[in-house]
Structures are given as structure tokens and as C-alpha cells.
Amino acid sequence: MNLTLQVWRQKNAQSPGRFVTYQAADISPDMSFLEMLDVLNERLIQKGEDPIAFDHDCREGICGACGVVIDGTAHGPRRRTTTCQLHMRSFRDGDEVTLEPWRARAFPVIKDLIVDRSAFDRIIAAGGFVSAPIGSAPDGNAIPVRKENADLAFDAATCIGCGACVAACPNASASLFVAAKITHLGMLPQGQPERMERALSMVAQMDAEGFGSCTNHGECEAVCPKGIPVAFIARMNADFIKASLTKGRRVAQAGEATAG
Amino acid sequence: MTHALGFFRSTIGKKVVMAVTGLILFGFVLGHMIGNLQVYLGPEALNAYALWLRELLHGGGLWIARSVLLASVVLHIWSATSLTLESRAARPIAYRKWEPQASTYASRTMRWSGVILLAFVIYHLMHFTFGNAHPDFVEGDVYHNFVAGFRVLPVALFYIVANVLLGLHLRHGVWSMLRTLGLAHPRYMRFAQGGAALFAAVVVLGNVSFPIAVLAGIVP
Incomplete structure (x- = not known):
């Protein structure tokens, strides 16, 4: 499946951020959301671009490290599911998906989608x-x-x-x-x-x-x-x-x- | 003393102020609506009720009620303003996309309905209490003021819109108050939410019936 991602990119807490559009092509519906970002990041690295920074650790939904606001919903469209346990089958081919960090003054952005x-x-x-x-x-x-x-x-x-x-x-x-x-x-x-x-x-x-x-x-x-x-x-x-x-x-x- | 001030500086303390003053104001809007239902009993009943209110406790009752209500309104607005400013500051950058999952139209518009209701209450006092915004105000003849006031169509429509907003405000506020005060056992929460909807519906239907009854000629 192919998706268009609107991703919040922010160098650090001081600099202003902006949305950058990426094409996530040839994505398997069996990938988790974070695996989809891994694939996109590998392609970005191969092109010599800065990969998208996101928080993650256990990838089994129990550590609390991951978290992205996906299309206006924290952790994305599936209820009772962390971002790492969300799979691409929850999306449709051709979807445009917006990725934003947790937004709160008490959670300053460290980089891109990672907050403190x-x-x-x-x-x-x-x-x-x-x-x-x-x-x-x-x-x-x-x-x-x-x-x-x-x-x-x-x-x-x-x-x-x-x-x-x-x-x-x-x-x-x-x-x-x-x-x-x-x-x-x-x-x-x-x-x-x-x-x-x-x-x-x-x-x-x-x-x-x-x-x-x-x-x-x-x-x-x-x-x-x-x-x-x-x-x-x-x-x-x-x-x-x-x-x-x-x-x-x-x-x-x-x-x-x-x-x- | 410092700890009492600390309580009122905390977010939960301010919410408690909002809930308690809200409770006083719920009682008022319900009593105000029920009292005004006497318009359906004719001019004598309504004017006698108005006179009774004025002479209660040798004229002191009205001022006690007014003092409590004014203090409640001021504190309600103070806590709402303070909490709103804090919450605005808590999210300096808004989401580009945000999809509501559980919140209701009533809960999301509390601040707007509150501000519009304040404007309405000021107009309402100038209209029926001070009389300076009334086309034909007669001191003491509440029934006449009531009927003459609502015969003006835009005024009647404004009252209806304001009361629908009051209904939305009560719909969220009544059960929200219980949770703020820590009274929200899941088993009773649906009764609280149902009760809030019923309370809001009763107040709105009663209040909205007044301008409609005047325009329809039911109250001549």
C-alpha cells in the first residue's frame, strides 16, 4: 500500500517546526506503524536525509515510550492500542496521514515526534x-x-x-x-x-x-x-x-x- | 490561611469553586423558571408573587439572594477565566488535525455558552429588572412588562437562543460538577448524566415557553 505522510519535523526544542510531506510507498499492511516509519527512515538515510525521530522501546504496547498523534487521535485510530501495536491494515491504500507530536507546554519537543x-x-x-x-x-x-x-x-x-x-x-x-x-x-x-x-x-x-x-x-x-x-x-x-x-x-x- | 489560599490557587480548588457556585446557580435557574410559570395563572398571581419576593424578610430576602447570586456569578467567572487561561497556556501550539473522540458539543462550547450567557444575563437585568432596555417598562407590573417585552420578536428570539445555550451549559455542567466534587461512582454516573439532561430540558422548556406563549397569544 502507498500512503502520503504529513510529518511534523522540528530540529530541537528551540527551533520552530513545520510539516514535511513524505511518500511511504510499498508498505505491507502487516507492518506496525513504527515499522512503516522504520522503512521510511531507511529510505531517507539512503538518500542522505535526516530520518524522522520518534520514541519507542518495547514495541509490545507495555512500556509507554511510543506515542504519536496520528490523524488527530493520540496513538491513532484503533482504541486501546499504543502506536507500536497499531498496524497498517488500519489504514487504506492512498490515505493521507498526519503525524504530530504530543502537544503540551509541559511536554517540550526534543526532536520531530519525540517529546520530553x-x-x-x-x-x-x-x-x-x-x-x-x-x-x-x-x-x-x-x-x-x-x-x-x-x-x-x-x-x-x-x-x-x-x-x-x-x-x-x-x-x-x-x-x-x-x-x-x-x-x-x-x-x-x-x-x-x-x-x-x-x-x-x-x-x-x-x-x-x-x-x-x-x-x-x-x-x-x-x-x-x-x-x-x-x-x-x-x-x-x-x-x-x-x-x-x-x-x-x-x-x-x-x-x-x-x-x- | 496559606493552605486555604493554596487550595484556591490549585486547578482542582478552582474547579471546586466553579462546581459549588454552579450548584447555587442551578438552584436559581430552576427556581426562577418555576416562579415564572405563574404567568400562566394570570396577572394577579404573577404580580402577587413578585410582591411576595420583594417583601420577603421585610425586603431583606431579595437582597440576600441577590448578594449570594452576584458572589456566585463573580466567583464562577473568576474560576472559569483563570482555568481557561491556564489551559490555553498549557498548549501553546495547536494540533493541525484533532478529532474529538468522546467530548460533546456541550462540553466543547462551555466557554462560549458561558460568555454569551453573561451578556444575556446583563441584557435580561436591563430588560426586566432595571427596565432601561424595555420599550414600555412599568415599575411593579411584572405581568405587563413580561408580555410587552416578549411581543418584540427579535427580543423573544434572543431569549430562545440564549436559553438553548443555557441548556447546553447545564447539560455538561450539572454532571460535571459531581465529578469535580469527587461524587462520580460509575454505577451512578449514567443517572447523573441522565439527570443533567433532564434538568437542562426542564429548565429550557419552561423558559422557552414564555416568549412562545406571548407571541402565540396564549398569555395575553
């Missing part, structure tokens, strides 16, 4: 962890967890941090990502001691990174390759509101009220 998602790492560092003591693995049933809560925690933990939620959100909000991390830890007993501080710290970091706010469009859930439900954002909001309302009490309990 360190903002997500800083949000995780702000509170997306449990301060559990290091030691041997605990006994499987030492801490009972309700089946429903375990399932919800697992659903949230499937987030691979690809950033498609930010890319698809009309507000470039990272709410779904942060909500997934807060729900993942908040549904488990190990996450309880730091639950309130986690909500405050992670939301504060999310805001500081310059992401937009949630207006409940639901675009994030639609493009999420792991199908993280947008309802988790309500859990994040509930935790954040509760944490804000009870902050004074926790400060008093810590004895900081008299010290400060």
Missing part, C-alpha cells in the same frame, strides 16, 4: 510511591485486601505513563495520569499512610508543571491504550478535597502547629 515527558517523572517523585520498608517479600495474605479494591488498584496500575491523555485533552491536562497513580496507591492498604499528602503533593506538582485542568470532556479515556477510566479523576478530586480540608488537623497532630 520528565514532567510525569517529577509528578511521581512528588508522591507516587509508598515508603514501605525494604526487606524480603511479605507473605501473600499477610495484609488482606478486598477483591474489589485490588481490582481497582490493578486497573489504575496498568497506566504506562505514555502521556496520550495529555495529548488528547483539549486542555492538555494530566488529570487522568495523576488520577491513575493516586487511585492505584489509594486503593491499597500500603498506600494509606501517605494518601492525603500524596494527593496534595502530586496535584501541586501537576499544576507546577503547567498542565491544564480537567473539564470532563472524556477525551483522555477514549485514547488511553490501557482504558484507564475517567471516573478515577473523581477519586483524585475527592482525595485532594479531603486532604485540603483535613490538612490543619494533620499539622496539629504532627505538633507543627505550636512549632510554626
Whole structure:
């Protein structure tokens, strides 16, 4: 099959980008989208041109490295599918396809279709962890967890941090990502001691990174390759509101009220 | 105090302000519509209702309501403006191509419907409360002002368009408020969304019936 690609080319974060048209000829419908780009890049290299830079790692849909806005949809036309698991049979011969990077101020373009998602790492560092003591693995049933809560925690933990939620959100909000991390830890007993501080710290970091706010469009859930439900954002909001309302009490309990 | 300010500076805190003030405004638009339904009972009923509102709590009730509503409107606009500017700044370069997957017309036009509704509310106050935008305003004769006001066709059409926009605003706003406040269990979400659509439909149908009833001669 033959396709016409409109690809965003940008040398680095400082320089302005532009769309460049490429012909992807003799593409097998069994190729993945990234393999199609590999073939195109080999031809570009043979012609002495600069290949198109794109992020990828495992190519089996579980690492969260890849991600391109394909024809106006993050990760392309197939639902619950990362860009690497999208195959060319999802397109028709002769299609014109537009490729753009995730567009958000918090995700500056490094080159072409690669963006810097360190903002997500800083949000995780702000509170997306449990301060559990290091030691041997605990006994499987030492801490009972309700089946429903375990399932919800697992659903949230499937987030691979690809950033498609930010890319698809009309507000470039990272709410779904942060909500997934807060729900993942908040549904488990190990996450309880730091639950309130986690909500405050992670939301504060999310805001500081310059992401937009949630207006409940639901675009994030639609493009999420792991199908993280947008309802988790309500859990994040509930935790954040509760944490804000009870902050004074926790400060008093810590004895900081008299010290400060 | 610093932590309270921190809450209102956060995106979620501003959304909570939007949701709570929105809830107050939902209550108002519903009550306003239901109160005005008394126009169908004739001039005496409507004018007596208007007088009752004016004399409630020795005249204080009206001003308490007005103060709460004004504060709600100001805070609602403040949070909306602040969040909109932040969201605009969050995506400096727009997509060349963007296909909506899940968002609705109502959700995508919240900012536009909000701005147009503000203009409508200002006009509405000048039309029926202050009377300076009314062709034949008689202080205290609400029924007369109502009928004379809606006999002007462009005005009646503007009211109908503004109320359809109000319906879209409520359609997204009512259930969106619940999720913002953290009340969004998936099991009840469809009831919340259905309830929002029903609430919006009831308010719009009630309000739109007024200019239509006057133009059709049902309310003489």
C-alpha cells in the first residue's frame, strides 16, 4: 500500500517546526506503524536525509515510550492500542496521514515526534510511591485486601505513563495520569499512610508543571491504550478535597502547629 | 490561611469553586423558571408573587439572594477565566488535525455558552429588572412588562437562543460538577448524566415557553 505522510519535523526544542510531506510507498499492511516509519527512515538515510525521530522501546504496547498523534487521535485510530501495536491494515491504500507530536507546554519537543515527558517523572517523585520498608517479600495474605479494591488498584496500575491523555485533552491536562497513580496507591492498604499528602503533593506538582485542568470532556479515556477510566479523576478530586480540608488537623497532630 | 489560599490557587480548588457556585446557580435557574410559570395563572398571581419576593424578610430576602447570586456569578467567572487561561497556556501550539473522540458539543462550547450567557444575563437585568432596555417598562407590573417585552420578536428570539445555550451549559455542567466534587461512582454516573439532561430540558422548556406563549397569544 502507498500512503502520503504529513510529518511534523522540528530540529530541537528551540527551533520552530513545520510539516514535511513524505511518500511511504510499498508498505505491507502487516507492518506496525513504527515499522512503516522504520522503512521510511531507511529510505531517507539512503538518500542522505535526516530520518524522522520518534520514541519507542518495547514495541509490545507495555512500556509507554511510543506515542504519536496520528490523524488527530493520540496513538491513532484503533482504541486501546499504543502506536507500536497499531498496524497498517488500519489504514487504506492512498490515505493521507498526519503525524504530530504530543502537544503540551509541559511536554517540550526534543526532536520531530519525540517529546520530553520528565514532567510525569517529577509528578511521581512528588508522591507516587509508598515508603514501605525494604526487606524480603511479605507473605501473600499477610495484609488482606478486598477483591474489589485490588481490582481497582490493578486497573489504575496498568497506566504506562505514555502521556496520550495529555495529548488528547483539549486542555492538555494530566488529570487522568495523576488520577491513575493516586487511585492505584489509594486503593491499597500500603498506600494509606501517605494518601492525603500524596494527593496534595502530586496535584501541586501537576499544576507546577503547567498542565491544564480537567473539564470532563472524556477525551483522555477514549485514547488511553490501557482504558484507564475517567471516573478515577473523581477519586483524585475527592482525595485532594479531603486532604485540603483535613490538612490543619494533620499539622496539629504532627505538633507543627505550636512549632510554626 | 496559606493552605486555604493554596487550595484556591490549585486547578482542582478552582474547579471546586466553579462546581459549588454552579450548584447555587442551578438552584436559581430552576427556581426562577418555576416562579415564572405563574404567568400562566394570570396577572394577579404573577404580580402577587413578585410582591411576595420583594417583601420577603421585610425586603431583606431579595437582597440576600441577590448578594449570594452576584458572589456566585463573580466567583464562577473568576474560576472559569483563570482555568481557561491556564489551559490555553498549557498548549501553546495547536494540533493541525484533532478529532474529538468522546467530548460533546456541550462540553466543547462551555466557554462560549458561558460568555454569551453573561451578556444575556446583563441584557435580561436591563430588560426586566432595571427596565432601561424595555420599550414600555412599568415599575411593579411584572405581568405587563413580561408580555410587552416578549411581543418584540427579535427580543423573544434572543431569549430562545440564549436559553438553548443555557441548556447546553447545564447539560455538561450539572454532571460535571459531581465529578469535580469527587461524587462520580460509575454505577451512578449514567443517572447523573441522565439527570443533567433532564434538568437542562426542564429548565429550557419552561423558559422557552414564555416568549412562545406571548407571541402565540396564549398569555395575553
